[in-house]
Amino acid sequence: MRLTYSARKRLGATSAGVVLTVIALVMLAPMAWMAFVSTKPDADIFSRTPLSAPEELTGGHYANLFDQFHFGTSITNSLVIAGATVVISLLLGGPAAYGFARYPWRGSGVALAFLIVARMVTPAALVVPMYTIMQNLGLLNSVTGVIVGVSVLNLPFVIWILKPFFEQVPKEVEEAAELDGLTPGWVFFRIVLPLALPGIMTAVLYSFLAGWTDLIFPMTFITDANVMPLTSSLLQMQTGYRIYWGELMAGGIVLTLPPVVLCFALQKYLLRGLRTGY
Amino acid sequence: MRTQSPRRRLAGILFTLPSMLFVGAVMAYPLLYLGYMALHTYRPLTSSEIEPAGLSNITALFTDSTVTNSLRVTLQFTVASVVIEVVVGTACAILLANVMLNLKGRFGRLFSRVVASAFIVPFAVPAIAGAYAWRMMLDAQFGPVNELLGTSTPWLVEHPLVSIIVIDAWKMMPFVLFVMLAAVMSIEPSQYEAAALDGAGSVRILFRITLPSILPVMLITGAFRAVDAFTKVFDTVFATTGGGPGDDTRVLPLVIWRTAFTHLDFGTASAQALLALVISLGFGGALLIVQRRNR
Numbered sequence: 001m002r003l004t005y006s007a008r009k010r011l012g013a014t015s016a017g018v019v020l021t022v023i024a025l026v027m028l029a030p031m032a033w034m035a036f037v038s039t040k041p042d043a044d045i046f047s048r049t050p051l052s053a054p055e056e057l058t059g060g061h062y063a064n065l066f067d068q069f070h071f072g073t074s075i076t077n078s079l080v081i082a083g084a085t086v087v088i089s090l091l092l093g094g095p096a097a098y099g100f101a102r103y104p105w106r107g108s109g110v111a112l113a114f115l116i117v118a119r120m121v122t123p124a125a126l127v128v129p130m131y132t133i134m135q136n137l138g139l140l141n142s143v144t145g146v147i148v149g150v151s152v153l154n155l156p157f158v159i160w161i162l163k164p165f166f167e168q169v170p171k172e173v174e175e176a177a178e179l180d181g182l183t184p185g186w187v188f189f190r191i192v193l194p195l196a197l198p199g200i201m202t203a204v205l206y207s208f209l210a211g212w213t214d215l216i217f218p219m220t221f222i223t224d225a226n227v228m229p230l231t232s233s234l235l236q237m238q239t240g241y242r243i244y245w246g247e248l249m250a251g252g253i254v255l256t257l258p259p260v261v262l263c264f265a266l267q268k269y270l271l272r273g274l275r276t277g278y
Numbered sequence: 279m280r281t282q283s284p285r286r287r288l289a290g291i292l293f294t295l296p297s298m299l300f301v302g303a304v305m306a307y308p309l310l311y312l313g314y315m316a317l318h319t320y321r322p323l324t325s326s327e328i329e330p331a332g333l334s335n336i337t338a339l340f341t342d343s344t345v346t347n348s349l350r351v352t353l354q355f356t357v358a359s360v361v362i363e364v365v366v367g368t369a370c371a372i373l374l375a376n377v378m379l380n381l382k383g384r385f386g387r388l389f390s391r392v393v394a395s396a397f398i399v400p401f402a403v404p405a406i407a408g409a410y411a412w413r414m415m416l417d418a419q420f421g422p423v424n425e426l427l428g429t430s431t432p433w434l435v436e437h438p439l440v441s442i443i444v445i446d447a448w449k450m451m452p453f454v455l456f457v458m459l460a461a462v463m464s465i466e467p468s469q470y471e472a473a474a475l476d477g478a479g480s481v482r483i484l485f486r487i488t489l490p491s492i493l494p495v496m497l498i499t500g501a502f503r504a505v506d507a508f509t510k511v512f513d514t515v516f517a518t519t520g521g522g523p524g525d526d527t528r529v530l531p532l533v534i535w536r537t538a539f540t541h542l543d544f545g546t547a548s549a550q551a552l553l554a555l556v557i558s559l560g561f562g563g564a565l566l567i568v569q570r571r572n573r
Contacts, residue, residue, distance in 0.1 A: 005474060008480075009380045010380060010381070012376060012380065012480060013376050013377050013379075013380035013381045013386075014381070016373035016374075016376045016377050017373075017377050017381065017389060017393075019373055020370065020373050020374060020377065020393050021393070023366075023370060024392075024393050024396035024397060025396075026448070027396050027397055027399055027400050027448065027452065028396050028399055029415070030400070030403065030408055030411035030412055030415065030448070031399055031403055031408075031411065033411050033414065033415050033422065034407065034410075034411045037414060045420065046419075046420050047420060048419065048420070048425075049425060050420045050421060050422050050425055051422050051425050051426070088300075091296075092296050092297045092300055093297060095293040095294070095296065095297075096293060096294045096296070096297035096298075098293055099289070099290050099291075099292075099293025099294040100293075100294060102290075103286055103287070103289050103290030103293060104290060105287045105290040105291055108290060108294065111294065111298060113566065114301075115297070115298075115301060116566060117559055117562055117563055117566070118301055118305055119562075120505050120509055120558045120559055120562035121305065121309070121509070121555065121558070121559070122509040122510070122530075122531055122534070122551065122554045122555060122558055123509075123510065123512065123531070124512060124530075124531035124532070124534045124535045124551065124554070125309075125312065125531075125534060125551035125552070125554050125555050126305065126308055126309070127535070127538075128312060128315075128534065128535075128538045128544065128547050128548055128551050129308040129309065129311040129312040129315060129548070129551075130304075130308045131538070131539075132311070132315070132544065133307075133308060133311065148304055149304075151300075151304075152300065152301060152304040152305050153305075155297060155300065155301060156301070159297065184286075184289040184293075185289075185292075188293070209402075212404070213404035213405065213406075215404075215405070215406050215512075215513045215516075216512055216513070216535070220535070220539060231404060231406050234406055234407070234410065235406075235517075245414060248410055249410070249411070249414070251407075252407035252410055252411060253407075255404050255406070255407045256402070256403050256404060256407045259402045259403070259404065260398075260399060260402040260403065262402070263398050263401070263402040264395060264398065264402075267394075267395070267398065270398065270401075271456055271460075274453060274456045274457055274460075
């Protein structure tokens with residue numbers, strides 16, 4: 001049987017759609033599993049037929065998060081770390097990206113190369129000397145050390161993301177503003193920033209994700225449960241004796257929901273960042 | 279071209295200076311300190327003294343089986359997961375582009391949006407949460423994977439490295455997918471039509487048009503993913519196998535962290551960290567130079 005060109009195309013696209021649907025379900029499975037287990041009573045979690053639906057659902061694991069595992073303060077700490085990472089990364093990275101894009105000076109190429117290479121530093125390698133330094137500064141068991149560590153690893157990435165956005169702003173706009181007597185600083189704040197808003201949104205999203213999801217800095221610097229963010233709080237549910245699986249999956253959902261919602265809402269910026277940032 | 283006035287040069291330096299100072303203070307200083315520590319012995323459990331050790335920590339790297347083993351494991355992990363991510367990610371990107379180009383109408387558009395959103399999820403899930411979810415899913419007794427397959431395999435014990443690779447591929451494949459999707463979508467549709475008019479089948483179009491045009495993006499994405507995978511594999515391993523069983527999944531970042539914070543041997547850990555830095559910065563730097571040359 002011979003099919004017409006357009007019928008063949010539609011058949012191909014339909015089979016592509018079937019394959020993609022299967023893979024997409026695999027992509028969603030871990031989060032779906034987390035949600036499912038988090039609402040199961042313990043007896044059903046440790047059953048030999050884990051896929052069958054439990055007779056009743058429970059919110060008990062979520063309640064335990066707040067009663068036993070201080071999740072209230074952990075959520076606050078995570079927000080503080082992520083928020084501060086956003087502020088520091090943009091306050092420092094925004095002007096720097098603009099400077100590299102518009103005011104190259106001798107040696108700025110080398111400086112930029114160093115900043116990019118700094119992105120490739122192993123976090124585990126940075127955390128070892130930083131631990132001793134933070135200890136000497138008395139900054140262990142505080143979110144400050146974590147914020148500083150996450151920000152310094154995130155900053156090069158922000159500069160890398162923002163630079164092309166600033167380069168796309170038409171030069172004429174800036175020159176006109178300069179002729180009107182605005183200093184370079186004002187041109188940046190009043191003219192360029194609003195025009196590069198998509199870039200700023202992209203940088204905000206990625207910086208928030210960096211701060212919210214980081215594990216290695218808090219798990220190394222913070223031993224006091226009241227200072228821990230969500231990521232290292234999760235580790236507390238795995239003790240030498242048992243793993244609190246129900247609470248762990250419920251906590252996983254609490255940790256996962258904000259970034260997923262944010263990535264959906266800012267999907268456009270997320271994808272743009274993927275293309276320019278990496 | 280405008281001449282570089284002193285005023286503009288000053289502006290350039292002022293814009294970039296805060297960042298440079300911050301990175302200098304918070305990254306360069308610790309890394310110099312790391313170099314210092316690598317030349318000393320510091321084991322706070324036995325003594326609070328930092329004693330000079332010469333090059334002994336560095337030379338010990340080459341005979342320490344923990345280190346040589348971790349290099350092998352990290353390399354195996356990096357190569358396997360990046361190859362899977364690039365191959366599957368590119369394949370999915372081509373399939374998704376096919377759907378987007380050929381299934382027009384409201385249903386087609388809705389379908390590709392829903393599928394794209396599903397692929398965003400692993401990327402958004404924090405690594406530590408994803409790792410624990412997978413650890414449960416792969417459990418021998420109460421894991422759904424075994425129930426579906428009708429087996430009771432303790433995956434993380436019997437196939438630890440493969441499991442870690444699968445988890446990483448799940449998380450990072452979507453990243454490759456979206457980068458490759460942009461590359462595929464930027465191919466001119468007229469190229470496909472011309473080939474189809476010449477009677478070329480879809481396999482031929484794939485190998486003659488699609489793959490050659492996206493190959494450069496594929497290679498560069500894979501190379502950057504490799505640097506990333508090599509340097510940042512930590513959360514997933516820590517939460518699933520913890521490096522075991524035995525040494526099977528002891529990747530380099532995990533070895534560094536454990537040497538410092540479990541064994542409290544900061545001199546040795548610093549030497550290991552230095553090795554990791556040399557590898558990743560060497561490879562990453564070379565990559566940047568190659569990329570700049572080809573531009």
